[in-house]
Amino acid sequence: MYKYATLNPIAQVGLDVLTDEYVKTEDVNEAQAILVRSASMHDMELSANLECVARAGAGVNNIPLDKCAEQGVVVFNTPGANANGVKELVMAGMLLACRDIYGGMQWVEENKTDADINKTMEKAKKNFAGSEVKGKKLGVIGLGAIGVLVANMANRMGMQVFGVDPYLSVVNAVTLNRDVTILKSYDELYKTCDFITIHVPLLESTKGMLNKDAFDKMKEGTVVLNFSRDTLVNDDDMGEALKSGKVAKYVTDFPNAKVLTFPNVIATPHLGASTEESEDNCAMMAAEEIRAFLEDGNIINSVNMPNCDAGKCDSAARITIIHKNKPNMIAQFTQLFAKDNVNIAHLTDKSRGDYAYSVIDIDAVSTQKVVDELTAIDGVVKVRVIK
Ligand code: MLT
Numbered sequence: 001m002y003k004y005a006t007l008n009p010i011a012q013v014g015l016d017v018l019t020d021e022y023v024k025t026e027d028v029n030e031a032q033a034i035l036v037r038s039a040s041m042h043d044m045e046l047s048a049n050l051e052c053v054a055r056a057g058a059g060v061n062n063i064p065l066d067k068c069a070e071q072g073v074v075v076f077n078t079p080g081a082n083a084n085g086v087k088e089l090v091m092a093g094m095l096l097a098c099r100d101i102y103g104g105m106q107w108v109e110e111n112k113t114d115a116d117i118n119k120t121m122e123k124a125k126k127n128f129a130g131s132e133v134k135g136k137k138l139g140v141i142g143l144g145a146i147g148v149l150v151a152n153m154a155n156r157m158g159m160q161v162f163g164v165d166p167y168l169s170v171v172n173a174v175t176l177n178r179d180v181t182i183l184k185s186y187d188e189l190y191k192t193c194d195f196i197t198i199h200v201p202l203l204e205s206t207k208g209m210l211n212k213d214a215f216d217k218m219k220e221g222t223v224v225l226n227f228s229r230d231t232l233v234n235d236d237d238m239g240e241a242l243k244s245g246k247v248a249k250y251v252t253d254f255p256n257a258k259v260l261t262f263p264n265v266i267a268t269p270h271l272g273a274s275t276e277e278s279e280d281n282c283a284m285m286a287a288e289e290i291r292a293f294l295e296d297g298n299i300i301n302s303v304n305m306p307n308c309d310a311g312k313c314d315s316a317a318r319i320t321i322i323h324k325n326k327p328n329m330i331a332q333f334t335q336l337f338a339k340d341n342v343n344i345a346h347l348t349d350k351s352r353g354d355y356a357y358s359v360i361d362i363d364a365v366s367t368q369k370v371v372d373e374l375t376a377i378d379g380v381v382k383v384r385v386i387k
Helices: 065-070 083-098 101-110 117-128 145-156 170-175 186-192 212-217 235-244 276-296 329-339 368-376
Strands: 002-006 022-024 033-036 052-055 074-076 137-141 160-164 195-198 222-226 247-252 265-267 317-324 344-352 355-362 380-385
Touching (some): 033 276, 065 074, 074 276, 083 195, 083 222, 083 265, 101 117, 137 145, 145 160, 145 170, 160 186, 186 212, 317 329, 317 368, 329 344, 329 355, 368 380
Parallel strands (some): 002 022, 002 033, 137 160, 137 195, 195 222, 222 247, 247 265
Antiparallel strands (some): 317 355, 344 355
């Protein structure tokens, strides 16, 4: 029996993926798996029972990834699962920036008791006129799952689309419409585009990347869209850019008290992935990742450990080891089994940065003695017997 805890409401279709072998606990310290959306885990103690955290969503800035890795806790996210929901809101954000739909709706609301509104509106409408996105230039910063969908949709709406992504994956490159022009630098994108939308994770290296330096390079009257994270944009610099007209509109799904004092801000309350479909997709993907890891030791979509697919175990036992990525680790593991005359049927080892992960299938039942000996090896973080 596996125990899991949820730190936010998680869609039932996702919880249904967890079979009768899973039981929900209200005591997070008992849980082997945690499902989380945006609740902050930064001040949480991680219990020794905890094996994995699955973030039902893309952003993982609410999870202490390094602390988790140090304690052998694998963190997953659900890339792409909510990408369509975010893409649709980005398109809506672009349209809201071009057409004064909101101003027009407010006018209708204020004049709803006017018996002749069908006539007066024909005069009033000039106050809410706008422009079209067709033919305009859109720059997409970050061509991950969301950025690619935004780029392709904008292309279908007749925009000229440009993108920059130093880490563009093969899968995303193949999915990207051939009409999208990939630029080599952010500077080229800034000076070319009428609309700029940012779709990168919040990391130390991306924090505040849309700042004075970037705004200075943009065209006069650029529309900036941020459906990723608040601090990717330097608020003070954005305020100055909005006041000077360098940025004509700032469309953000991550408003804060300061940003809301600026002119020409169009803000929504983190609604990007808040659709039934996105919440269902994220919950199901997160639950499947937990099952793959707890039941078979396989790691899919981890953000702090290497991905690793060793399939199902058809040997007598499977042992998994999270360890430091340094020389002589695997040799020590295999020597330990050799000493006990235990045959290794399969061995998979993957590394990522400072950490590595080994899945070892053996032709003998595992014993506590083996686990203790493996755990005692310098550089081993966590040993788990899967079967
Ligand atoms: C994400 O990071 O996936 C989105 O911002 C949605 C969310 O936080 O749930």
